[in-house]
Amino acid sequence: MEKVLSVEGIGKKFRDVQAIRDIHFDVHAGEIMAILGPNGAGKSTTIRNIMGIIIPDEGTIRFHRSKDGSIPRDKIGYLPEERGLYKNVPIMDIILYFADLKNYPREKAKKRALMYLEKFDLAGKENKPIEQLSKGMAQKVQFIASIVHEPELLVLDEPFSGLDPVSQELFQEEIKKLADQGTAILLSSHQMNLVEALCDRLFMIYRGQKVIYDTIDEVKAKYANFKCTLKGHNDAEKLGKLPGVKQVEVQNDRTILYLDEGIQPATWLKSLPEDLDIKEMSMDRISLHEIFVRIATGRWEVDNLD
Amino acid sequence: MINSWKVARWEIKRNLKNKSFLISLIVTPLIFLLFITIPVLLSGIDNAESEPVKLYVKDEIGIWNEQIAAQLGDSDTWEIVLQPENEQAVMEELEENENVFYIVLTEQDVLEQGRMIVYTNEKSDEKLVQPLQFLEQPLQMKRLMDRGFSQAESEQILRGIKLDIVSVGKEGEASEEDTLPLRRIIPAAFAGLILFSVIITGTMIFQSASQEKKDKVAEMILSSVTPSQLMDGKIIGYFILGLIQVAVWISIALPVIQWRLNFNLITYLLVPETLLLLLFAIAGYFMFAALFVGLGATIEDISTSGNFQGIVFMLPWIPFILFGPVVHNPEGIVAQVASYVPITSPAIMIFRMAIMEEWPWVDIVISIVLLLLSIWLFMKLAGKIFKTGILMYGKNATPMEIWKWLRH
Numbered sequence: 001m002e003k004v005l006s007v008e009g010i011g012k013k014f015r016d017v018q019a020i021r022d023i024h025f026d027v028h029a030g031e032i033m034a035i036l037g038p039n040g041a042g043k044s045t046t047i048r049n050i051m052g053i054i055i056p057d058e059g060t061i062r063f064h065r066s067k068d069g070s071i072p073r074d075k076i077g078y079l080p081e082e083r084g085l086y087k088n089v090p091i092m093d094i095i096l097y098f099a100d101l102k103n104y105p106r107e108k109a110k111k112r113a114l115m116y117l118e119k120f121d122l123a124g125k126e127n128k129p130i131e132q133l134s135k136g137m138a139q140k141v142q143f144i145a146s147i148v149h150e151p152e153l154l155v156l157d158e159p160f161s162g163l164d165p166v167s168q169e170l171f172q173e174e175i176k177k178l179a180d181q182g183t184a185i186l187l188s189s190h191q192m193n194l195v196e197a198l199c200d201r202l203f204m205i206y207r208g209q210k211v212i213y214d215t216i217d218e219v220k221a222k223y224a225n226f227k228c229t230l231k232g233h234n235d236a237e238k239l240g241k242l243p244g245v246k247q248v249e250v251q252n253d254r255t256i257l258y259l260d261e262g263i264q265p266a267t268w269l270k271s272l273p274e275d276l277d278i279k280e281m282s283m284d285r286i287s288l289h290e291i292f293v294r295i296a297t298g299r300w301e302v303d304n305l306d
Numbered sequence: 307m308i309n310s311w312k313v314a315r316w317e318i319k320r321n322l323k324n325k326s327f328l329i330s331l332i333v334t335p336l337i338f339l340l341f342i343t344i345p346v347l348l349s350g351i352d353n354a355e356s357e358p359v360k361l362y363v364k365d366e367i368g369i370w371n372e373q374i375a376a377q378l379g380d381s382d383t384w385e386i387v388l389q390p391e392n393e394q395a396v397m398e399e400l401e402e403n404e405n406v407f408y409i410v411l412t413e414q415d416v417l418e419q420g421r422m423i424v425y426t427n428e429k430s431d432e433k434l435v436q437p438l439q440f441l442e443q444p445l446q447m448k449r450l451m452d453r454g455f456s457q458a459e460s461e462q463i464l465r466g467i468k469l470d471i472v473s474v475g476k477e478g479e480a481s482e483e484d485t486l487p488l489r490r491i492i493p494a495a496f497a498g499l500i501l502f503s504v505i506i507t508g509t510m511i512f513q514s515a516s517q518e519k520k521d522k523v524a525e526m527i528l529s530s531v532t533p534s535q536l537m538d539g540k541i542i543g544y545f546i547l548g549l550i551q552v553a554v555w556i557s558i559a560l561p562v563i564q565w566r567l568n569f570n571l572i573t574y575l576l577v578p579e580t581l582l583l584l585l586f587a588i589a590g591y592f593m594f595a596a597l598f599v600g601l602g603a604t605i606e607d608i609s610t611s612g613n614f615q616g617i618v619f620m621l622p623w624i625p626f627i628l629f630g631p632v633v634h635n636p637e638g639i640v641a642q643v644a645s646y647v648p649i650t651s652p653a654i655m656i657f658r659m660a661i662m663e664e665w666p667w668v669d670i671v672i673s674i675v676l677l678l679l680s681i682w683l684f685m686k687l688a689g690k691i692f693k694t695g696i697l698m699y700g701k702n703a704t705p706m707e708i709w710k711w712l713r714h
Contacts, residue, residue, distance in 0.1 A: 048525075051528075051529050053525060053528055053529070053697060054697075073529065073530050073531070074530070076529060078525075078526060078529035079526075080522075080525040080526055080529075082522040082525055083522060084520075084521040084522030084523050084526075085521065085523055085526075086320065086521060086523060087521055088324065089320055089323075093319075093320075093323075097312075097316050098526070098527075098530065100312055100316075101309065101312055101313075101527070101530035101531055102530055142526070145526070146526070
């Protein structure tokens with residue numbers, strides 16, 4: 001896939017605090033790339049450096065489609081973490097203003113804006129000012145304003161925060177659709193489940209440094225061991241002594257067995273004793289969410305991960 | 307530059323669609339006109355409702371019908387009873403009723419002692435008979451003619467002696483003198499009005515920048531335009547808004563002014579001096595605009611107590627304090643210093659040019675040079691503050707922080 005953006009070794013210091021250090025990653029056309037990390041990890045600082053809102057102390061940011069390598073402002077869509085729009089201006093005026101700033105034709109912008117307003121359940125509200133809408137609706141308008149000009153690169157900083165599940169799904173669908181149409185998408189989030197479901201690759205950042213940078217599948221294969229969830233009456237101590245079981249967690253009549261690294265599920269299943277009480281059984285990998293929590297709470301050493 | 311225009315257009319459109327801006331745009335000149343016309347209308351109503359003043363006149367010297375009655379005019383104002391038969395009844399009426407006056411013109415009083423007695427009671431408003439002051443002239447005439455002067459001689463004497471100062475100068479100047487003050491004052495008043503209007507919209511830049519911080523729109527806009535394009539766009543936009551404001555004010559007020567003052571304002575404005583005066587007004591705007599846009603970007607909520615940025619709102623009004631000393635001595639040290647200090651120079655220079663017959667050209671040149679230099683400097687500094695300030699969320703910047711941004 002064609003590279004649209006390359007971040008090469010950027011670092012930024014605020015006073016004495018090194019906010020980010022030696023950050024490297026690429027974003028390709030048609031893919032959704034996630035920057036993951038707990039609050040304060042450096043996600044927004046990285047994004048603001050890319051957007052030229054702050055200038056990195058070191059490293060380079062390359063926009064491959066820009067002739068002189070500088071930021072192609074009218075080809076980028078940006079939804080900042082700090083949300084807000086002009087409060088007392090009609091929605092349509094705001095969307096058209098942002099499209100105008102991106103040199104996008106007015107009539108085309110109007111058509112697209114109406115289409116998206118309808119899609120996001122805001123049809124007929126184009127002449128209402130933001131102050132008359134709910135917070136979630138305002139967020140939808142801001143999202144529309146950031147994609148109305150058909151950007152080649154879309155940068156979304158925490159796009160799902162503050163949204164209800166239905167709106168989250170709507171946003172997810174739309175982001176996927178944009179990627180399918182060839183837009184390179186970079187999004188930051190701390191909601192692992194959403195990233196897991198949506199993104200192709202991820203860059204996990206912790207305390208301003210890279211922790212993981214890979215495709216979602218690779219990450220799961222590499223870091224997420226299997227776990228087996230059993231429903232039935234069994235002795236937890238006995239289960240703990242089974243081969244390949246690292247840890248046992250009991251939740252009511254449900255028992256979760258965390259397995260060792262490198263365990264082959266089929267082989268391991270064969271090794272189970274016949275007298276095991278199994279009413280239900282499922283086998284899956286540890287979720288990204290669990291990996292994330294473990295990293296964020298310091299239960300995994302950052303240096304051991306790479 | 308194209309992006310700056312887009313921002314400017316947006317600011318203009320946004321404000322022209324804003325109800326409170328539109329209301330103040332129309333209402334300001336209307337209030338001004340109301341203040342001028344209401345007192346006149348009210349006093350008209352008052353007069354119309356008042357009862358006529360009753361005048362009893364005892365004229366022993368035979369002057370009333372000859373010379374005075376015709377000049378009194380309006381019969382609605384006066385109800386005159388000449389030579390009342392029963393003096394006792396008049397005196398009784400005087401005691402009981404308000405606004406009844408009894409004028410006695412006797413040979414003894416008027417011709418010999420030079421006085422005219424008017425009887426009334428305490429409750430009557432003495433101001434009502436003040437228009438009768440004009441009686442002095444015919445009564446004096448009567449006294450002089452009684453002493454043997456002819457009518458022509460009497461009129462000559464009564465004309466009195468007038469102090470007439472004639473300054474010796476180049477020929478032809480005397481005829482222009484009457485219109486000269488207006489030729490200076492009208493263009494200056496026009497420039498002053500523009501300065502006033504653009505400074506008012508200039509303070510709106512402060513709110514616009516601060517509001518964009520508060521509403522957190524700045525970051526999204528800055529993904530499309532550079533901070534300096536955004537800042538320039540705001541400065542241009544509010545300048546044009548200020549001009550629109552003046553245009554609306556003038557188009558509302560001009561017909562009324564033409565009607566009341568009965569002379570052609572436009573001919574007084576179409577003089578070369580207007581251009582120089584406008585230069586000061588426009589330069590004044592750009593200097594204050596730079597101040598407002600820069601400091602507006604450092605503040606998120608103007609209503610929080612203890613911020614120093616509020617002080618800048620007072621800066622444009624400092625010249626008002628100095629008008630007194632400048633009128634007193636337009637070439638004095640206060641006037642000169644205030645003409646060099648950029649904060650005060652636009653208003654003070656326009657004011658001095660309005661009141662001085664000979665323009666202080668040296669001061670004008672120094673003032674313009676200093677003003678242009680300070681605009682350049684202020685814009686540069688504002689750019690630095692704006693760039694950092696507009697993206698700082700959650701708190702107002704302290705003077706120390708601003709100082710640090712400036713040194714960067």
